[in-house]
Amino acid sequence: MNLQTQRMLGQQSTAEFNGLHVDALQIGQINEMRQGPEIRRKNNCIVNTGGKLMREEVERRRKEHRAKFEVAEDVWTSIVLPRPDNPLVLLDRKREELKSLAKELDNVVARIAAIEQTESLDQVTGTKRPHE
Numbered sequence: 001m002n003l004q005t006q007r008m009l010g011q012q013s014t015a016e017f018n019g020l021h022v023d024a025l026q027i028g029q030i031n032e033m034r035q036g037p038e039i040r041r042k043n044n045c046i047v048n049t050g051g052k053l054m055r056e057e058v059e060r061r062r063k064e065h066r067a068k069f070e071v072a073e074d075v076w077t078s079i080v081l082p083r084p085d086n087p088l089v090l091l092d093r094k095r096e097e098l099k100s101l102a103k104e105l106d107n108v109v110a111r112i113a114a115i116e117q118t119e120s121l122d123q124v125t126g127t128k129r130p131h132e
Contacts (some may be wrong), residue, residue: 007028008027009027011046012047013048020065027083049092
């Protein structure tokens with residue numbers, strides 16, 4: 001989850017966004033446009049080339065981000081995330097799908113074997129039959 005957040009923000013350090021309700025993709029677009037010799041990237045994410053940020057610096061950046069990027073409360077409180085399916089039910093569905101695919105594979109293998117057997121009989125008898 002943290003790695004995906006870093007990709008969306010376009011930067012490795014996420015501490016300055018802790019506790020904020022922001023549009024990560026908007027910040028990612030801004031970070032994508034940042035260029036210069038002081039900007040170092042790793043896997044398309046900006047990485048810190050200096051030392052660890054002091055607590056005061058992180059707080060200053062957080063205040064700045066809150067003023068620039070924070071989404072209105074009525075917007076983020078109205079977001080409803082879908083509930084994921086019960087993992088056990090999902091696992092059962094996947095097992096049934098796997099059984100069905102295994103049966104289908106067995107049928108295909110049987111049909112191939114029948115065709116190969118017919119072709120080998122045709123070679124022995126010298127007959128030619130049209131293929132299905």
